[in-house]
Amino acid sequence: MTDQRPDKLFSSPLSTVNDFAFDEAVARVFPDMIQRSVPGYTTIIPMIGLITEQYALDDSVCYDLGCSLGASTLAMRHGLKNKRCKLVGIDNSASMLERCHHYIELDNDPTPVELFCADIQEIEFEPCSVVTLNFTLQFLAKEERATLLQKISNALLPGGALILSEKIKLEDANAQSHLEELHWLFKKANGYSDLEISQKRTAIENVLVPETTNDHLQRLSDCGFSSANNWYQCFNFSSILAIK
Numbered sequence: 001m002t003d004q005r006p007d008k009l010f011s012s013p014l015s016t017v018n019d020f021a022f023d024e025a026v027a028r029v030f031p032d033m034i035q036r037s038v039p040g041y042t043t044i045i046p047m048i049g050l051i052t053e054q055y056a057l058d059d060s061v062c063y064d065l066g067c068s069l070g071a072s073t074l075a076m077r078h079g080l081k082n083k084r085c086k087l088v089g090i091d092n093s094a095s096m097l098e099r100c101h102h103y104i105e106l107d108n109d110p111t112p113v114e115l116f117c118a119d120i121q122e123i124e125f126e127p128c129s130v131v132t133l134n135f136t137l138q139f140l141a142k143e144e145r146a147t148l149l150q151k152i153s154n155a156l157l158p159g160g161a162l163i164l165s166e167k168i169k170l171e172d173a174n175a176q177s178h179l180e181e182l183h184w185l186f187k188k189a190n191g192y193s194d195l196e197i198s199q200k201r202t203a204i205e206n207v208l209v210p211e212t213t214n215d216h217l218q219r220l221s222d223c224g225f226s227s228a229n230n231w232y233q234c235f236n237f238s239s240i241l242a243i244k
């Protein structure tokens with residue numbers, strides 16, 4: 001179950017490249033895959049801990065939506081020291097969540113963590129102070145994103161925070177292609193071949209739909225956040241901090 005492996009999922013030529021899914025094969029290689037594929041991921045994770053520490057209110061609930069194997073969940077947990085909070089992690093991939101349970105149990109921090117295998121769109125949120133969507137919203141259909149963000153905004157206590165990390169696209173097509181080339185180079189520098197990068201790109205293109213930073217900021221404002229600002233960007237991957 002905890003047999004983490006290097007990501008070679010797309011290393012051989014595939015006759016058909018199926019749509020990407022968070023199944024057992026992906027769960028097994030996930031830590032390696034996300035670090036080698038998402039520029040800035042290894043910076044964003046510890047910053048989620050700091051942001052959580054800053055915005056979590058004593059005795060409140062915090063959520064990690066799309067928690068995968070729990071990297072962002074553990075960062076939040078470590079930011080919650082002595083605040084008597086409860087942390088809830090949710091993911092709709094059973095393979096991911098099974099491994100997440102294991103990593104949470106290995107960590108001996110006292111803040112309680114509840115994990116649920118569920119669609120984040122079906123959740124009834126308790127009043128909460130910090131919500132993390134670390135590269136998760138991008139997997140929802142575009143027209144369903146506002147409904148989720150409105151629910152989060154309604155549940156967040158005054159002064160509470162949403163951390164929203166996303167793969168983004170740029171409005172200017174030329175600038176967009178420059179960032180895509182740099183992302184390709186980032187993956188090559190991390191040991192992926194052109195074939196792997198290209199097959200993964202085909203697998204994910206109908207599943208992960210990026211939007212512009214302005215699309216995200218406008219939607220957050222429409223959903224009642226009092227401020228929303230980009231706090232981090234590395235190539236076409238960015239993170240926004242939105243305050244209720």
Ligand code: GEK
Pocket residue numbers: 022034065066067068069070071072073090091092093096118119120121133134135136139140
């Ligand atoms: C990290 N936050 O390591 N409901 C629940 N979970 C979902 C849904 C949904 N509707 N859609 C996708 N997921 C993590 C990384 S990964 C990002 C998050 C990536 C889950 C999906 O199963 C997967 O585990 C996660 O969202 C996205 O900081 O792979 O690029």
